[in-house]
Amino acid sequence: MTQRKLRLGAFIMATGHHIAAWRHPGSQIDSGVNIDHYIEVAQTAERGLFDQVFVADSPGIGFRGGEEALRRQGRVSYFEPVTLWAALSAVTKHIGFVATASTTYEDPYLLARKFASLDHISKGRAAWNVVTTSADNVHGNFGLDAHPDPALRYERAHEFVQVVKGLWDSFEDDAFVRDAASGVYFDPAKLHALNHVGKHFRVKGPLNLERPPQGYPVIVQAGSSEDGKELAAATAEAIFTAWTSPAEAQAFYGDVKGRMAKYGRRPEQLLVLPGISPVIGRTEEEAQAKWAELQALIHPAVGLAAIAPFWPGEDVSRWDLDAPPPYIPEAPKGIQSRTQVVLELARRERFTVRQLYEYLAGARGHWVVVGTPAQIADRMQEWFENGAADGFNVMPPVLPASLNEFVDLVVPELQRRGLFRTAYEGRTLRENLGLERPGNAFAQAQRAAA
């Protein structure tokens, strides 16, 4: 038996995952709209034999804080994910492309079509990160009076994914004959209209595009609520998640995989990929200095805007940054458990205001590992070998600089340990991830009936 290998995705937040990355000299300052930057980054990730690159997305601008914070926001202008990945697929050969798209604000026919298109264009390297969109600044762009509540969003998401898969099955895999001599192009018996009628959608079909090379693009999910985990257990093949301790990650790993059996699925059909934001130095001191340099780039207005929601009604801008806040509140309801942990930590350790916002804002709540390549590989190995992760969503704090370092320094270390591939195994993203190619549901139903 070959050794189980870890899966690596690169999380491509334009200038880097750190909130102040755009101010760092190692970042490409206009990268949200700089296609050459993305080409460089994707080719670097491919050089590092990553399984996939991933972009987060929201169809709207998220505003947080007042104008002082707003003008310092580096994330207001960036490419639409599917067009971006289509372009990059033409200048890469192996790497997969995970595009985030919303089941709350997109249309299932158009979405099925663009992802099927991307899968054909990339010759089987597309994946869809199914999100219900958490931001509540988006609904106004789509004629809605309010952001639908989570239960409704997830109900719609389940139906949406079902419709999209049904549309991807419009043509059976062998529907196209293309026989010039007889003039027969395809077999209409292998074309199926979906005729979906549900609570949220009526979609007739068929899709005007033959079955994607991967059968379905890989389905990814990134929510951690009860509803989110249930959606992942029912349909996802990879899940992105944010934990900062192995114990939390293990609990999540077991929880979500444990939910799969009732959907007739096996645990290995879903890869759990926690985020890790690695800050790499040749020595630990160098790594710590890098991290401190980045944290110092967080403008107080940006940091304060990130923590202000915990003190509703207070004018946080008047606080002394180098003293503890006047009091530490309970974490607001519905907020990530990670935030609760940090607020408790802040109370116990008497964090200053600046320490608190640096802790919360810098890596946006994700797991930061500061150290040498060997130290970072140690932590990854620990999670990977102890039921906390099938691989990682690597979130380089600064792009392109930190991805270059990861590929040049950490990847070889993982390879030396036999934890990571030394060449791509397959032709499609599915093959590289070790995921099965799904059959066509119409064809399977016909075979079952026969």
Add this chain to the structure above:
Amino acid sequence: MTQRKLRLGAFIMATGHHIAAWRHPGSQIDSGVNIDHYIEVAQTAERGLFDQVFVADSPGIGFRGGEEALRRQGRVSYFEPVTLWAALSAVTKHIGFVATASTTYEDPYLLARKFASLDHISKGRAAWNVVTTSADNVHGNFGLDAHPDPALRYERAHEFVQVVKGLWDSFEDDAFVRDAASGVYFDPAKLHALNHVGKHFRVKGPLNLERPPQGYPVIVQAGSSEDGKELAAATAEAIFTAWTSPAEAQAFYGDVKGRMAKYGRRPEQLLVLPGISPVIGRTEEEAQAKWAELQALIHPAVGLAAIAPFWPGEDVSRWDLDAPPPYIPEAPKGIQSRTQVVLELARRERFTVRQLYEYLAGARGHWVVVGTPAQIADRMQEWFENGAADGFNVMPPVLPASLNEFVDLVVPELQRRGLFRTAYEGRTLRENLGLERPGNAFAQAQRAAA
């Protein structure tokens, strides 16, 4: 003054514009989903210094005729246009990309975003062919009971285009400061929410993407009804159209340009580009033989399906293909005037059934010119110099073969005559087409108010 130059677009119907092209050895048989084919074709068009490549589109499969015709249809499976062009923009440098997208079935925020994305990714080479979708097989894919009637579709189209342009103006051209030292990324005073409230749409904005390099991607239109011409006069910068005689084309040219003044626009702000499907031979005989070879590839079932709608209730499949049809009907109401002309011709010349369907189906109603490169250039020059065209939408009957011939044989002939460029003039599609870059409406309104 430099001589006025003609504009050339290449109409990329996957296997070629001729209805039986996919059966021809000069075509790439699976080209609808073959990205390498499209790369070859786009690079050939760029080698030929074409302004743009263009794909038609409909978000659904059009079925015509019974199963015998259906299985012989070469146009049931093809890429979504914007993802396709995004990919090709990464492997070309100069050529523009016209993507067709429907104002009836798409959403204005998502559409504005994907076209702005394409314009950034291609560094200013995107264009949107605004269609209201003529096919009535599409509505079921979007939960509608019927295809909205033309007046409503065009009303929605006008509002849709207005919303999309407003979203493209969300950021002023100089909104992004990106000053790492001070930590200021952009100027919120130069960000504008649209706050559109209309009959068909409510869209708050702003768009999460800075202004496209071209200001707006080039707006193209392709309808010829009264409503279509009015939409073109109001907003389009290029119009694709189908005429087979210079007199018809001249009348159309004058008509549509004459409608522009009331929208405060000048005639040169709209380029009229009739379609031409060139069948090229070194001699006229060779060209005629090529055409005959193509026409003979139309399977009778496909040809009959194309003409059957004129004889509702008749079983046309039982007719003798080499005799005239039993009677020639009046053209059904609402059908293109071109069809009426053909039916009259058929009556006068006693066309056989086969001759009739070859005449009507082969080039799908577009202008076919069969001849030597010089003969084809003669016809183009005649239209161009006599107020019938500002350039052409070249519809190669077979792809890639016929485009290669056009680039190798007709382009040099046009260049020798001084009618066509010998190098790209600009960096963006707009610059190559000689179209102005539109200003930002919010910025203009503010200047006017100041």
